[in-house]
Amino acid sequence: MQALVVAAHGSHLNPDASDPTYAHADAVRETGAFDEVREAFWKEEPHFREVIRTLESDEVFVVPLFISEGYFTEQVIPRELRLDEWHPAKWDSDGTSASQVTLEATDVDKTVHYCGPVGTHDAMTDVIVQRAETVTEDPDVGEGFGLAVVGHGTERNENSAKAVEYHAERIRERDRFDEVKALFMDEEPEVDDVTDYFESDDIVVVPLFIADGYHTQEDIPEDMGLTEDYRLGWDVPADVDGHRIWYAGAVGTEGLMADVILERAADAGADLGDALEIVRANERAATGTDSSELESGTDTGAGAGAGAGD
Amino acid sequence: MADATTDAVDALSAALEDRADATIEFDGLSLERDGDEYVLETPEIDPRRVDADDLPTALDAVAAYATNWRYWQESVGGEGTYRRAFLRWCERAPIAQDGAGAPTEDPLAVPERYAALRDGVDREWGQLSITARFVDVAEPDGERVYDLWHVDDAGTDLAELEVSDDPREAREIATYDEDGRYRPLKTAPTLPSGWAFTGLSGDELVEAVEFFYPATVANWHRELRGNLDVDHWRETAERQTGIYDILDELPREAVDWVAEACCVDSQCLRRREWEYEAGDDLEPPGGDGPFPCREPCSLVIAAARQWTVLESEDERTYELELTPSERNQLEELIEAVADGRTDEIREADVNDGANRYRARYLRAKRFDDDGALEIRERSASADSE
Numbered sequence: 001m002q003a004l005v006v007a008a009h010g011s012h013l014n015p016d017a018s019d020p021t022y023a024h025a026d027a028v029r030e031t032g033a034f035d036e037v038r039e040a041f042w043k044e045e046p047h048f049r050e051v052i053r054t055l056e057s058d059e060v061f062v063v064p065l066f067i068s069e070g071y072f073t074e075q076v077i078p079r080e081l082r083l084d085e086w087h088p089a090k091w092d093s094d095g096t097s098a099s100q101v102t103l104e105a106t107d108v109d110k111t112v113h114y115c116g117p118v119g120t121h122d123a124m125t126d127v128i129v130q131r132a133e134t135v136t137e138d139p140d141v142g143e144g145f146g147l148a149v150v151g152h153g154t155e156r157n158e159n160s161a162k163a164v165e166y167h168a169e170r171i172r173e174r175d176r177f178d179e180v181k182a183l184f185m186d187e188e189p190e191v192d193d194v195t196d197y198f199e200s201d202d203i204v205v206v207p208l209f210i211a212d213g214y215h216t217q218e219d220i221p222e223d224m225g226l227t228e229d230y231r232l233g234w235d236v237p238a239d240v241d242g243h244r245i246w247y248a249g250a251v252g253t254e255g256l257m258a259d260v261i262l263e264r265a266a267d268a269g270a271d272l273g274d275a276l277e278i279v280r281a282n283e284r285a286a287t288g289t290d291s292s293e294l295e296s297g298t299d300t301g302a303g304a305g306a307g308a309g310d
Numbered sequence: 311m312a313d314a315t316t317d318a319v320d321a322l323s324a325a326l327e328d329r330a331d332a333t334i335e336f337d338g339l340s341l342e343r344d345g346d347e348y349v350l351e352t353p354e355i356d357p358r359r360v361d362a363d364d365l366p367t368a369l370d371a372v373a374a375y376a377t378n379w380r381y382w383q384e385s386v387g388g389e390g391t392y393r394r395a396f397l398r399w400c401e402r403a404p405i406a407q408d409g410a411g412a413p414t415e416d417p418l419a420v421p422e423r424y425a426a427l428r429d430g431v432d433r434e435w436g437q438l439s440i441t442a443r444f445v446d447v448a449e450p451d452g453e454r455v456y457d458l459w460h461v462d463d464a465g466t467d468l469a470e471l472e473v474s475d476d477p478r479e480a481r482e483i484a485t486y487d488e489d490g491r492y493r494p495l496k497t498a499p500t501l502p503s504g505w506a507f508t509g510l511s512g513d514e515l516v517e518a519v520e521f522f523y524p525a526t527v528a529n530w531h532r533e534l535r536g537n538l539d540v541d542h543w544r545e546t547a548e549r550q551t552g553i554y555d556i557l558d559e560l561p562r563e564a565v566d567w568v569a570e571a572c573c574v575d576s577q578c579l580r581r582r583e584w585e586y587e588a589g590d591d592l593e594p595p596g597g598d599g600p601f602p603c604r605e606p607c608s609l610v611i612a613a614a615r616q617w618t619v620l621e622s623e624d625e626r627t628y629e630l631e632l633t634p635s636e637r638n639q640l641e642e643l644i645e646a647v648a649d650g651r652t653d654e655i656r657e658a659d660v661n662d663g664a665n666r667y668r669a670r671y672l673r674a675k676r677f678d679d680d681g682a683l684e685i686r687e688r689s690a691s692a693d694s695e
Contacts, residue, residue, distance in 0.1 A: 012494040012612060015485050022481060043608050045496045046524035050604075053528045054520060056391050075551055107539055 003036040003057035004028060004265055007048060007077050008065040008210065010041030017211045018044055020252045021065055027258035027282065033275035034061075034265075042072070048080035052105045052112065060105070060112045061265040065252070067119030067151070067208050068163040069098050082106045083114060095159040096120040096166045100268035113268035118252075119208060120163050121267075123260045125170045130256045132177075132204040134287060135236060135248040142176035146200035150191045150207040150220065153184030161187065164208050177204075185215065185223070192223045195241040202237070202244045210252035221247060255283045314451030318376040319369045321384060336383065337403065337420050339375035353419060374424045377452025385453060386512050392531035396519070397512045400456065401431045401442040405534065424450060430457070436523055436579045436600055437461050437501040440515065456515040460503035471506040477514045480507070480521035489653075495609050496523055497579040497601065523579075526601040533602045541605035544587040547614075554611055560618040562586060566593040568617060572610050575599060576649075580607075627688040632676070639663035639672060 006025045011017035021039050029037045040051035052060060062081065064073045069091070078086035083103040091098035098116030105112045118124060132147055133139050149171070151164030161184060168182035178200050183191040194203060205224065207216045218230040226234035226247055237244035251257075258279045266272050322341060326332055332343040340351040348365050351357040352372050360368040369376045388394040398405050404417040418426060428450065430443040441457040444450040463471060487493050487500040507518055519527060532538040541549075543565050547557040560568070569592045573582040580603035582596035596603075606614070632640070642663025646652050655662050662668070678684050 012609060013492070015492040022478075026478065041608075043612075044494065045607075046520075047608055050525035050528070053532070054392075054525050056388060056393065071552060079549065079551075 001035040001057035002059040002061065002270055003038065003055040004034040004261070004270070005038050005040050005051055005055075005060060005062045006065050006261060007040050007051075007062055007081075008042075009072070010044030011213070012043050014213055017213055020211050020250070020257065023253075023255070024065070024258040024261055027255065027279055028261060028275070030282070031262075031273075031275035031278045033262070033270070033272045042076060042080070048077055049082075052081060052108050052110060055108075055110070058110055059270075060110050061115060061268055061270050062112055063115045063261050063264045064117040065210055065257075065261070066117040067160070067210060067252075068157065069093060069095055069117060069120060069159045070157040073098070073117050078103075078114060081112065081114070083112060086114065091116065095162040100264075102268075113265075113270070115264040115268050118257065118260045118264060119210075120166065121260050121264055122170070123263045124251075125167045127254050127256045127260060128167055128206050128208070128251055129171060129174075129176070130287075131206045131248045131251045131254045132246075134254065135204060135206075135246050141204065143178065144200060144202060145177050146179040146181070146198035146203040147171060147177040148181050148183050148191070148194055148197070148203060148205045150183045150185070150205060152209070152215065153187035167208070185219065190223075191220060192225075194224050194245065195243045198243065201242070202246065204246040204248060206248045206251050209250040212250045212253055216250045255286050256280075259283070314377055314449070315370050315373040316366065318373070318380040318452065319366045321380050322369065322376055323365065325383070334379065336379045337375065339372065339379055339420075341369075354421070374420050374450075374452075377450065378420050378424070381452040381454060392528045393513070393516045395531050395534065396516055396527045397442075397454075397456075400433050400440055400515070401427060401454065402433075427454065434461055434600075435519060436497065436526070437499060438519065438522060439464055440519075445509075454512065455508075456510045456512065457506065457508045458510060458515060458518055459506040460501060462503040463506065466503075468506060468508070471504055473506050473508055475507060475509055475514075477507070477510065477518035477521060479505075480518040484522050495578060495607070497526070497599070498577065499575075499579055523601065526580075529602050529604055530600075538583065538602055538604055540583045542584045542587045543592075543606060546584070546606050546611070550611065554615055556618050556622075557611065557614055559622065560614055561621055564617060564621050565614075568606075568610060568614050570594040572613060573597065573603070578603070628685045629688045630676075630683060630685040636672060636676070639668060643669060 006021055008018060008021040010021070018039070018041065021041070025037050025039050028034065035057050036055050038046065038051055038054060040046050040048050042048060046054060062077070064077055066072050074088040082105050084106045085103050086101070090101040093116070098120065100113050100115045103112050103114055104110070128149060132141050149164050149168045151161060153161050153164070161182070164182045164184070168180050171177065172180040179198055181189065181197045183189050183194060183197065185191060189197060191205070194205060207220055209216050221227050221230050221234050224245060224247070225240045226238040226245060234247065237246045259276060262272055262276050262279060266276070322334065326334060326341065326343045334341045338353045342349040346362050348360045348362065349357055350360050350368055350372070352375050355372065358368070386394055386397055395405050401423055402416070402418045403423060423431070427442060427444045428447050430441040433440045437460055439459050439461045442454050443457070445453045445455050459471065483505050484496055484501065485493060486502065488502045493500055501522065510518060516527065529538060544558070547560065550557045565586050569582060572578065573596070574594065575597045579599040580601045581599035582603045584603065584605050585591045646655065646664030652664060655665050657666065659665050660668055676683055
């Protein structure tokens, strides 16, 4: 038997913070690839601390639903899962290349394949592009468009910016968009000045965040000048300084994220059967027939998001 | 012979073939293969030797034992798992304990359980009410299904409830309380009522219960087996990093207050098993909750961080003018907020110190233009003299 644990931050304050986690876990559940699928959280229940014991499977694949390698993936999650043999060096990563490491959880007799975060997986590049397609309702979006991948950025963790730059570079190499930039909230180049960095009239802005919350639904839209007050909502696209800004909201809410979770588990040796094909087919069906997600840019429902280091 | 019994007999025979010791002992049924003969025994019948050809007829006479065996061994499976133990608890079946105490007072033997499962066996798990019953009441084939609803809805007609058969909907239900407020603590005694799950399989029941009360079944099962691993306050606090790194600086006596504030029956259905450290118990009792709590939860950790900062401050002496009634009112205000009583105070009940108009009057009279109580700090000036 094999189990999948999707490990996410969650929130004590905002009930929506865990929505993407549940949605992607459900998408994986429906493939039947895993005997058990469990959501686990730092700030909700089941807590990281208890989740492994709720599984019957001997083989457990833990995929952190986090954007970058750093404090949570290197310290908090392995510690709370009681992976005593863990050390960040076992990932042998340059900051974006963690794949997996196999360990024993010490409170249960189980083998845990501890995977790198979803945010740094190569498949994440496709999700960012997909997000641009979703928000523009154009499966061929690219020509005449600039793409901004936006990260939090923080001086405390250089890996946070690395993940954003990594995907921006990979998309740039595809020559699909006229321009691709990595922008940040808390470091240069800043998303506040997004129009300064693009010549293209149309700019798709995709925040590399897991869940929509304070940053993606309040801070960033106001900082970019999409709206005076996030509670009033904003247009997609919105006119800013002669550019059209197509603001996409958190990339982590994109349905294709379930694909990245599966890819992470597969890289760690999980037997997926045809799960990847099922998830992609379901996703195609969902995006082909349901455009409700496109309204997310004007969804003003927001709450306190996960604070850094929290 | 009913089809179900035939199937169960076939399954039993096949299982015996596969077993090295050629013996099945389960829930009072004993069946042993000895060459072409079988030895059959239940609490109701003495051991009897039965020809292979006569086995179906013999087992039909104890059909309940045969179909019971098939349900537990083939439909449920998972020997030694919390899932199986929980489902057995649901119908008051004996639970094999690996040497630990009995979880079910007055466990029911198979004939009693079969009688009870026709009407449904009711159990409570926190604010959940669970009924185990036969799928086919008229002609039970051993297969059970489970219904699940809020204990407050025990007397409510099913037609008045939101009925579902998808365990995942438990997540939605558990997210908000009756007033639509977010429930970050799943074991808070604030689960809303008005819903029901009917006809769940055993696996689906456990899945739903796990969505309502995550990890409670697994820890209950550990406690049953005597291997619940408790992490006391000190271990948990010392493990913390980042912004929670300061937690181990919270004074010993303040941890008592943390437990009194957060870990009592009025706030959480879990029963606190953790103490300050092994051999140093906290003052407040652990409560009577049904689920063991094995370490401070993330809410307690987050709140305790605030209190660690607060406790790091030195005490000072303040001076302010209040009438005796106003002083009493301050106490009533704190009590009302701490007990979550503010919503219950009637708008015109000006006898209550926490009445909104009373509070607004106090603010109008005693707060200065900056919205702060007019207070003089006495100790600071005393220090400077």
